[in-house]
Amino acid sequence: MAADDIPVAEVLAEDMGKLPMEAWLVALASLPAVGPARLRALLATGSPAAVWTRLQGPPSPELMQVAGKHDLYEQWRRTAVSLDVDRLWARHREHGVGVAALGTPGYPSALSHDMDPPAVVFHMGDPQVVAGPRVAIVGTRRCTRYGSDVAFELGRDLASAGVGVVSGLALGIDAAVHAGALDARTAPPIGVVGNGMDRAYPERNRALWRAVADQGVLLGEAPLGAPPEQWRFPARNRIIAALADVVVVVESHASGGSMHTVAEAAARDRAVMAVPGPVRSSASDGCHELLADGCAPCRDVDDVLLALGMSGAEAVPLDSRPDPDxxxxxxxxxxxxxxxxxxxxxxxxxxxxxxxxxxxxxxxxxxxxxxxxxxxxxxxxxx
Incomplete structure (x- = not known):
């Protein structure tokens, strides 16, 4: 029998046997307009490989219902027919991007118990650094020099105290925070990104992305090739909130991504702190609203360590305690x-x-x- 005459089902069965479950999960995550909710809905209908196979076959009413639109389902079907899953999986390995499915040993335990855990986590760097106390520092992209300086100092001083600093690696406050954390060269930094790790976004932060991956870890739920579409960033913000034990807002306008992260933190009962700013600065309007609503003020690193239940002495990363079983x-x-x-x-x-x-x-x-x-x-x- 010629190779072209081999039934598609037999070819798929052979591919499924040689590819891990994560490869098919990456393929599903690569479908157009598939975010956390749609991926979760697709996986509710069967295993990743089985769902992928059904997309290549006759129309599935169940999968069409997940798509919600006929045109989108047709895009999924065309992608499933044309995409080389083996090559896609190889690209992730070549780029040094690890893949961990929810419920598997490599999945970050800090996310596994979250109210809305990613079905799959992509990572560059060492995912094991997501341990110990973690503080997310968020704020506006259009920050002032005051906000940038405070963010840098908080990132540096928290990392020096052994605290993992989390940010979304955006311009402004995020970039300043991780510049400070990297300057400390102590606790590994944790960056959470919204698009594929083969494309730094924003481009100006490419060197920062690389440094965070080298010294700590980059995490996300988007496969290689995923563009920085606007809808991906609120989803990213929930991961930032889920990873954090405390969220600190340095500068924020009255609305924006920082306030979305605050809402996600509140839904998870995470402590939220706000840095007071100049009363005439619109960049601090959101912080002042948080303070008026009863959030604790953050004046310096000691306030954050206190919220974590730590002191300077406790933060010294020398530990003689026996390892837990x-x-x-x-x-x-x-x-x-x-x-x-x-x-x-x-x-x-x-x-x-x-x-x-x-x-x-x-x-x-x-x-x-x-x-x-x-x-x-x-x-x-x-x-």
Missing amino acids: RVGQQVLDALGWQPADAEQIKGRTDLTMAEVAGAVEELRAAGWVAVSGRWIERVGITR
């Missing part, structure tokens, strides 16, 4: 850096209450957590 690490990952009770930890893991209680007692004795009444809280930083 497997169950203890599960409890620490589920606990994060906000106080929680045993019932909440149990709900975030597959552990029994007895296992949680035993692990908490061992972690308390080793100095990893402090217990006050029913509340359990992390102490210091992990290695």
Whole structure:
């Protein structure tokens, strides 16, 4: 039988056997106009490889319903027929882009328990640096010199204290924050991007992207080739909020991306702080509204460390505590850096209450957590 005569189903079956599940997930994420919600809806209908196969076959009412528009479904079908999944997967490996599916060992534990976790996370750099306390610093692209200086100092001083600094790597405040974090050369920086990692956006921040990937990690949920479309950035902002134990707004106008990140943080019960600005500066209007609404003021790094439950002494990254065992690490990952009770930890893991209680007692004795009444809280930083 000639190669052209081999049934498509047989070719697909052979490809599915040699490609990992993540390759088909990358292909689905590469479909036109597929964001977090549509990708989640597609995966609800079957495995990534099975969904991809169905897109190449006769019209599927179930998948057409996910698309919502006939024209979009036709774009998906044409893409599924023409896209070389093997080559797409190879491109990600060639670019040094790792891929982790929700529920797999390589997926960042900081996102796995989120209310809206990405189905897939792309990363450049070391994803293991997403551990310990993390602070997101956000603000306007049209920042003042005052805002840029404060952002740089906060990024530098937090990183020096062993805190992972998170930003979206945009112009303005984001860029200043990570310039400061990189200057400290201590805690690895964490950048969250909204488009494919083969295209730095904005282009002016290309060197910053590269430095963050080299010294820390870039994270996102867009595959290679994904353009910086406007709808991708609110989705990115929810990941910034999900990664953060505290969100600090340095400068923000009354509306904009920073306020969207604040809303995502509030939905996740994350602490939000705001830097006071000059009363006549419109760049600080959003910060002043947050302060009027009761958010804590951020005057310097000590205010943020206090919100994290850390002091300068606790922040020193020298740790003689014994490593937690497997169950203890599960409890620490589920606990994060906000106080929680045993019932909440149990709900975030597959552990029994007895296992949680035993692990908490061992972690308390080793100095990893402090217990006050029913509340359990992390102490210091992990290695």
